[in-house]
Amino acid sequence: MEQWANQRPALARAVVTGAAGFIGSHLVESLLADGTTVVGVDRRAPGPDSVAAANLGGVLGDPNFTLITADVRTCPLTAIFRQADAVFHLAALPGVRDSWGERFTEYASCNIFATERVVAACEDARVPRLVYASSSSIYGTSSHATREVIAPNPASPYAVSKLAGEQLCLAHAGRARSELTAVALRLFTVYGPRQRPDMLIGRALTAALGGPELTLYGDGSHTRDFTYVGDVVRAAIAAATRRIGTTVLNVGAGVSTSVLDVLSAVEELTGHAVPVTRLPAQAGDVDATLADRSQAAALLDWAPRTTLIQGIAHQLSYLTADSLRP
Numbered sequence: 237m238e239q240w241a242n243q244r245p246a247l248a249r250a251v252v253t254g255a256a257g258f259i260g261s262h263l264v265e266s267l268l269a270d271g272t273t274v275v276g277v278d279r280r281a282p283g284p285d286s287v288a289a290a291n292l293g294g295v296l297g298d299p300n301f302t303l304i305t306a307d308v309r310t311c312p313l314t315a316i317f318r319q320a321d322a323v324f325h326l327a328a329l330p331g332v333r334d335s336w337g338e339r340f341t342e343y344a345s346c347n348i349f350a351t352e353r354v355v356a357a358c359e360d361a362r363v364p365r366l367v368y369a370s371s372s373s374i375y376g377t378s379s380h381a382t383r384e385v386i387a388p389n390p391a392s393p394y395a396v397s398k399l400a401g402e403q404l405c406l407a408h409a410g411r412a413r414s415e416l417t418a419v420a421l422r423l424f425t426v427y428g429p430r431q432r433p434d435m436l437i438g439r440a441l442t443a444a445l446g447g448p449e450l451t452l453y454g455d456g457s458h459t460r461d462f463t464y465v466g467d468v469v470r471a472a473i474a475a476a477t478r479r480i481g482t483t484v485l486n487v488g489a490g491v492s493t494s495v496l497d498v499l500s501a502v503e504e505l506t507g508h509a510v511p512v513t514r515l516p517a518q519a520g521d522v523d524a525t526l527a528d529r530s531q532a533a534a535l536l537d538w539a540p541r542t543t544l545i546q547g548i549a550h551q552l553s554y555l556t557a558d559s560l561r562p
């Protein structure tokens with residue numbers, strides 16, 4: 237019995253917003269594999285040849301999975317969340333570069349306004365646990381391992397929007413009468429099969445396999461804490477099931493790797509050079525990110541299991557299998 241002391245029972249029912257996305261689709265698969273009944277909400281419909289259909293292809297026929305195609309800014313969230321043991325809120329507009337200028341209105345509505353709706357609906361529906369996908373971008377640049385207690389220093393409108401979402405979760409859950417506990421996970425550069433097409437590792441692999449040249453912003457000396465999607469999903473499920481209070485946790489592999497080193501790894505694994513077009517670094521691109529993962533280790537009993545080379549190899553297998561599909 238001792239091993240269960242820190243754990244709530246496994247989730248019977250969960251809702252995943254952003255279910256048709258890169259991380260959301262992996263989370264849905266993992267929850268279903270654990271025996272959880274899952275409702276996914278995403279505004280992308282799984283039509284023929286769609287990203288949603290590709291991401292959710294393995295689970296669309298699963299009787300324990302329901303996909304609601306809807307916008308979290310407007311749909312009846314309280315009704316959707318009723319009876320859920322946990323809500324995982326991943327729906328957001330990701331990406332730093334597009335968040336400047338006119339598109340900020342959409343970033344603000346999808347990442348801030350929608351999060352306020354999600355948290356309020358969790359409270360109305362008496363959901364005990366909300367897990368929010370926050371981002372390492374809220375720290376700005378840092379070459380040393382960042383701890384959760386340091387002052388945020390977001391360097392882009394996207395990062396500001398993710399920090400605002402996180403703060404909304406904490407503000408709601410921190411109210412004296414709130415029955416909700418919220419765990420915001422600051423995710424560090426997630427990669428793996430089905431990675432978003434704007435992200436580095438997928439673009440580098442595609443370029444090495446004969447696709448479009450990789451556009452490299454900056455000289456490639458900038459470093460990231462690349463974190464495998466399967467490890468992120470384990471942390472998210474632990475954040476929903478462990479007996480912990482409202483908090484913020486880093487979810488990063490804790491390893492600093494330069495972009496040039498990633499390109500070398502891709503070249504080694506594919507046996508092909510990565511053709512590169514160089515452009516100057518873009519506003520909001522930070523020089524370095526690195527997680528101190530001691531809090532996630534202590535509270536979630538979490539540690540990454542997949543090395544960067546293993547993870548890139550999984551992503552490569554997915555891409556090559558995908559190109560062979562009829």
Ligand code: NAD
Pocket residue numbers: 253254255256257258259260277278279280306307308309325326327328329330331346350369370371372398422423424425426427432
């Ligand atoms: P993704 O774009 O693949 O998935 C996001 C999903 O949210 C999409 O399917 C999109 O259709 C959906 N969505 C967006 N706005 C919506 C709305 N208003 N209503 C309904 N659905 C909506 O992105 P991802 O990389 O899987 O990221 C998932 C979450 O993790 C995001 O919150 C992102 O900010 C966060 N995050 C990702 C990373 C990373 O490296 N991928 C790092 C840090 C944080």
